[in-house]
Structures are given as structure tokens and as C-alpha cells.
Amino acid sequence: MRSVRINRLSSGWAVVVLLAVVGLFGRLAQAQEPAHRDGDRPRSVTAAEEAPAGEELPANHESPQIHPKSLAFQLINFGVLLFILIKFGGPAIGKALAARHEQLKAELAAAAEARASALARLEQQDQRLAALEREIVDIRGGIQREAEAEKARLIALAEERSRRIREETSFALEQQVKEAELRLRHEAGLAAVQLAEQLVRKSLDARDQQRLVDAFVGDVAPRGGN
Amino acid sequence: MAAFGGSVARRYARALFGMGVDGGNFEALGREIGDLAGLWSSSPELRQTIENPVFKPSEKRAILEQILPRVTPTAEVQRLVLLLLERRRIVLLPAIARAYRDLADAHTGRVRARVTSAAPLAPDALDRVRASLERRTGKKVILETAVDAELIGGVVARVGDLVLDGSVRTQLDDLRQKLLN
Numbered sequence: 025m026r027s028v029r030i031n032r033l034s035s036g037w038a039v040v041v042l043l044a045v046v047g048l049f050g051r052l053a054q055a056q057e058p059a060h061r062d063g064d065r066p067r068s069v070t071a072a073e074e075a076p077a078g079e080e081l082p083a084n085h086e087s088p089q090i091h092p093k094s095l096a097f098q099l100i101n102f103g104v105l106l107f108i109l110i111k112f113g114g115p116a117i118g119k120a121l122a123a124r125h126e127q128l129k130a131e132l133a134a135a136a137e138a139r140a141s142a143l144a145r146l147e148q149q150d151q152r153l154a155a156l157e158r159e160i161v162d163i164r165g166g167i168q169r170e171a172e173a174e175k176a177r178l179i180a181l182a183e184e185r186s187r188r189i190r191e192e193t194s195f196a197l198e199q200q201v202k203e204a205e206l207r208l209r210h211e212a213g214l215a216a217v218q219l220a221e222q223l224v225r226k227s228l229d230a231r232d233q234q235r236l237v238d239a240f241v242g243d244v245a246p247r248g249g250n
Numbered sequence: 251m252a253a254f255g256g257s258v259a260r261r262y263a264r265a266l267f268g269m270g271v272d273g274g275n276f277e278a279l280g281r282e283i284g285d286l287a288g289l290w291s292s293s294p295e296l297r298q299t300i301e302n303p304v305f306k307p308s309e310k311r312a313i314l315e316q317i318l319p320r321v322t323p324t325a326e327v328q329r330l331v332l333l334l335l336e337r338r339r340i341v342l343l344p345a346i347a348r349a350y351r352d353l354a355d356a357h358t359g360r361v362r363a364r365v366t367s368a369a370p371l372a373p374d375a376l377d378r379v380r381a382s383l384e385r386r387t388g389k390k391v392i393l394e395t396a397v398d399a400e401l402i403g404g405v406v407a408r409v410g411d412l413v414l415d416g417s418v419r420t421q422l423d424d425l426r427q428k429l430l431n
Contacts, residue, residue, distance in 0.1 A: 210430050213430045217422055217425055217426040220422060220425070221422055224422070228402065228403045228418070232403060233367075233368070233403055233404075236403050236416060236418070237375045237404070239404075239416060240379070240382075240405045240416030241382040244383060244385075244414050244416075
């Protein structure tokens with residue numbers, strides 16, 4: 025790419041030089057022309073100047089003539105120009121055109137390659153799009169399966185927790201019932217004993233005391249032998 | 251201090267008991283030392299007078315010499331009391347009486363039983379209790395009675411380390427424990 029640019033620059037300089045040479049020849053040609061203009065043209069110019077303003081030129085007005093000498097100079101000039109152009113600008117232009125050609129070929133090849141690549145990517149994308157549907161379905165199925173599994177796991181976990189809470193609650197209730205039973209039995213026992221004591225105190229008389237002494241004597245005596 | 255006092259009291263008691271055994275009057279000596287101990291315990295005036303440092307020992311001795319012949323006619327007991335006064339151990343008199351009683355009981359094969367009842371027991375009831383305890387222990391039993399209304403009814407007898415409980419209070423306590431357990 026850099027070499028192509030350099031070729032273009034050198035070609036440009038060559039064209040400039042050619043133009044300068046052509047210009048030089050052109051000046052030389054013009055320098056020889058005034059003599060002819062001064063002899064030929066003044067007449068027509070004078071005629072035109074002499075014609076009043078707004079009047080048309082007469083029908084016999086002469087058309088410009090071709091001077092062979094001038095033509096020859098111009099042809100030579102053109103030939104020189106052509107030669108210079110071909111001699112000096114040709115290779116550069118050819119080289120530039122070749123470079124441009126190569127560049128265009130490379131760009132075309134790159135474009136073709138890019139197109140092929142794009143087509144391949146397009147095809148790949150098409151295939152991927154086609155596979156994407158299946159993938160989406162698979163993903164959706166996978167997600168659904170995972171969701172089902174998670175749901176089942178959560179349900180099992182909740183059931184396990186619920187069972188444990190029920191067991192703990194049941195155990196706590198049993199304990200509370202036992203404690204309540206014990207407390208009730210304790211209070212009932214105390215109340216019963218207090219009531220019994222009150223009744224005994226009220227109802228115990230000398231005869232009962234006598235019976236109690238007899239019972240004591242009966243319980244103590246056997247050990248000693250009867 | 252109490253253990254030291256008990257040991258000292260037992261030494262005095264053993265000495266007096268030995269004289270009583272030798273003289274054949276240990277039972278009488280026991281009764282007299284017991285009576286003196288009872289008098290000492292039940293008479294604050296006597297205790298305050300004898301223990302008061304204001305009075306001279308000779309004055310205290312004179313007071314006891316006036317009292318002792320009325321309470322105890324035995325010379326051994328009188329001398330023991332005066333000796334205790336002289337050695338400032340008169341306060342050991344009740345402990346000496348108890349130790350003497352234990353020695354006499356052991357010597358004669360007697361045991362003492364403390365019988366507690368909710369109400370005072372009739373003499374025949376006490377006799378039956380004593381007889382039952384004597385059969386139980388195989389020894390002659392001397393009863394000491396006490397009244398505790400908290401027993402509600404029945405009798406509790408303590409013979410040495412043996413406790414025979416026939417009280418209503420204990421039966422109610424057992425009933426309460428059974429109900430609670």
C-alpha cells in the first residue's frame with residue numbers, strides 16, 4: 025500500500041514536469057504567433073471595430089483561418105507533449121494504474137473473501153438460529169425440569185420441617201400435659217392431705233387415740249416375741 | 251467446748267457412780283444428783299446467785315451448805331457439789347446427772363424411751379407402751395413422756411437410736427409423698 029502511494033507521488037511529479045515543459049513550448053509558440061496576428065488579425069479587428077454598434081457583421085465576413093505553421097507548432101507541441109506524457113508519465117501512470125489495479129484486485133478479493141466470510145457467518149447464524157429454537161426448547165425444558173426438581177425439593181423440605189415442627193409441638197404438648205398432670209396431682213395431693221388432716225383433727229377423739237396407741241403397741245410388740 | 255464439758259462431766263459422773271456402786275447406793279445417788287440438776291435447771295435465782303462474781307466463794311459455799319442437806323442427804327453428793335463450786339464447774343451439774351443416769355442404766359440393763367403423743371396418755375396406755383418397748387428391746391424401759399399436738403394422734407417412741415413412729419402426722423406425710431410421687 026505504501027509503495028503504491030510512492031508511485032503515485034512520483035507519477036504526480038512527472039506530470040507536473042511534463043506540464044511545465046508543455047507550458048514552455050506553448051510560450052515559445054505564442055512568442056512566434058504575434059507576428060502573424062499582427063499581419064492578419066488587425067484587419068478583421070479593424071473591420072469589427074469599424075462596424076457601428078448594434079449592426080451585424082457583413083455576410084462576407086471571413087472565418088478564422090488555420091495557419092499551417094501554427095498548426096505545425098501545435099502538432100509538434102502536442103506530439104512533444106504526448107511523447108513526454110508517454111515517455112515520463114506512462115510508466116508512472118501505468119505503474120499507478122497497475123497498483124490501482126492490484127489494489128482493486130486485492131480489495132475485490134478481500135471483498136469476496138469478506139462476502140464469503142459474511143455468507144459463511146450468515147449461514148452459520150442461520151444454522152445457529154435454527155439450532156437456537158432447539159436450544160431454547162432444551163433450555164426451557166431444562167429450566168422446567170430444574171424448577172420441578174427444586175419444587176419437589178422445597179416441598180420435601182417443607183414437609184420434613186412441618187413433620188419436625190409437629191413432632192416438637194407434640195412433644196412439647198406432651199411435656200406440658202405431663203407437667204400439668206404433675207402439678208395438678210401435687211396440688212390435689214396437698215389439698216387431699218390438708219383436707220384429711222383437717223378431718224382427722226376434727227374427728228379424732230380419745231377413743232381413736234386409744235386405738236392408735238393399741239395399734240402402735242401391736243406394731244411394736246411382735247419383734248419382742250409374743 | 252460442749253464435748254470437752256461432756257467429757258469432764260462423764261469423769262465426775264463415773265467417779266460418783268463408782269462410789270455409789272461400791273456403797274451399794276448408786277440408785278439413790280442417781281436420784282439425788284438428778285434432783286439437784288433439776289433444781290439447778292429450774293431455779294434461775296439459784297443459778298444467778300452461784301454464778302454471780304459479786305459474791306465471794308465462801309458466801310456461795312455457805313449458801314449451798316444451807317441448801318444441800320435439804321435436797322440431798324448423801325454426803326458424797328454434797329461433797330461433789332461443793333467440789334464443783336470450788337473448781338468453778340457447777341454449771342456441769344445437769345450434764346453430770348445425765349452421764350450418771352446413762353451409767354446407771356447401762357449398769358442395770360435399763361433403757362430410756364422418750365414417748366411423745368398428741369395428748370397426754372393414760373397410765374394404762376403408758377404401761378402397755380412400756381411393755382411393748384421392753385419386749386421389743388429386751389430391756390427394762392424407763393419412759394419419759396412428752397406431748398406434741400402436731401402429731402395429731404398416735405405415739406412416737408425413741409429408744410436410743412431406734413425411732414418407732416405411729417403418729418398420724420407421719421402417716422399423713424407418707425400419704426402426701428405417695429400422692430406426689
